[in-house]
Amino acid sequence: MKIVVVGGTGLIGNQVVALLAQAGHDAVAAAPSTGVDTLTGEGVDAALAGADVVVDVSNSPSFAPDDVLRFFTTSTRTLLDAEERAGVRHHVVLSIVGTDRNPDSGYLRAKVAQEELVRSGGVGWTVVRATQFFEFARQIADGATVDGVVRIPPVAFQPIASADVARYVAEAATGDPRRGVTEVAGPERVRFDEFVRAALADAGDDREVVADPAAPYFGAVLVEDSIVPQGDALLGAVTHADFTAPRTAV
Template identity: 55%
Template sequence: MKIVVIGGSGLIGSKLVNILRERGHDALAASPSTGVNSITREGLAEAMDGADVVVDVANAPSWEDQAVLDFFETSSRNLLAAEAAAGVGHHVALSIVGTDRLPENGYFRAKVAQEKLIKASDVPYTLLRATQFFEFVGGIAQSFAVGDEIHASPALIQPIASDDVVAALADVVLAAPVNGTVEVAGPEALPIDELVRRFLQATGDNRKVVPDVNARYFGSVLDDQSLTAGKHARLGAIDFDDWLAQSSSR
C-alpha cells in the first residue's frame, strides 16, 4: 500500500514510517521539510496521488489557543479535501485520550475540533486516541512547578511509551477503517504526583513534590477519569520504570 504520513519527520511519524517500510509498504514521510505542507497545500495533491491511507500525526508549531485551533482546522480541512479528490480510502489521525473532558485546555479543544471535521467528512476514518507519552513527563512535571517545589495533582494518569503508540498506530493503519475511535494507553495508571516523583528521582532532580488536588494540568483541574483510558483500550507493553531504565542507558 501507499501510505502518506503527514508529520512524517516528527517523533511518532518517523518511527511509523520506518515500521511501515519494514512491513513492505510504500510509506511517504510528508512534512514541510519534504515539500508537503498541509497548511499551504504545497505538494499535497502530488502526495495523495495513488495513496491508499493517509495518517495525520502532524503537530502545531504554536500551542497558543487560537493558533493551535487554526492549525488543526486548516490542516484537517486541506487534508480531507485532497484525500476526497484523490479517492483515499482511509484517514487515520492520532488524537489524545481525554480531549473532550478538559475543555479548559486550548490544545485539547483544538483536537476536538479536528476530530469533528474528520467525523463529518466523507473519507472513511479511524481516530486513535493515546494517553500522554512518557517522553512528555518532564514537561508535565515542570508545568506544576511552584518556586522550588512541584505541586502536582494526585489524579490518575496512564502514560505510554511512544514506541507502543507507534505499534498501535501501525496496526490501525493496516486495518480497515472503523469510522470510530480506538484508545491506546500505558500498562499502569498511577497518581500524577507519584509519576512526577519517580521521574525526578530518576533524573537526579531533588525538588520536593507536593500533592495538590487543586493543581491545574495546563488549565484544568483533574479527576481520575480525565487522563485515563476506557476499559476496552489497547495497553502498551513498556512500563514507566523500564522506559526510564532504557532512557538512562541511552
C-alpha cells in the same frame, strides 16, 4: 500500500514510517521539512497522489488556544479535501484520551474539533486516542513548575511509551477504517504526581513535586479519571521501568 504520514518526521511519525516500511508498505513522511505544509496546502496534493491511507500525527507548533485550534482545523480540512481529490480511502488521526472530557483545555478542545472534522469528512476514518507519553515527563514538569516547585494534580495517570503508540497507529493504518475511536494506554495506572516525581528522580532532577488538586493540565483542572481510559483500551507492552532501564544501566 502507499501510506502518507503527516508529521512523519516527529517522535511518533518517525517510528510509524519505519514500522510501515518494515512491513513492506510505501511509507512517505510528510512535513514542512519535506516540502509538505498542511496550513498553506503547499506540496499536499503531490504527496497524496496515489495514496491509499493518510496518517495524521502532526502537532501544532504553538499551544496557545487560538493557534492550536487554527492549526488542527486548517490542517485537517486541507488534508481531507486533498484526500477526496486523490481517492484516499482511510484517514487515521492520533488524538488524546480525555479530549471530550476536558472542555476547559484549549488544546483538547482543538483536538475535539479535529476529530469532529474527520468524522464528518468524506473519507473512511479511524481515531486513535493515546494517553500521555513517557518521553514527555520532563516537559510536563517544566510546564507545571511554579517558583521552582512542580505542582501536579493527584489523579489517575496511565502513561505509554511512544513506541507502543506508534505500533498501534501503524496497525490502524494497515487495517480497514473503523469509523470509531480506539483508545491506547500504558500497562500501569499510577497517580500523576507520583509518576512525575519518579520520572524526575530517574533523570537526576531534584525538583520538589507537590500534589496539588488545583494545578491545571493543558489549562484544565482534572478530576480522578479525566485523562485515563474509562472503558476498554489497548494496553502497551512497555512499563515505565522498562522505559528507564536502558538509561539506568548505562
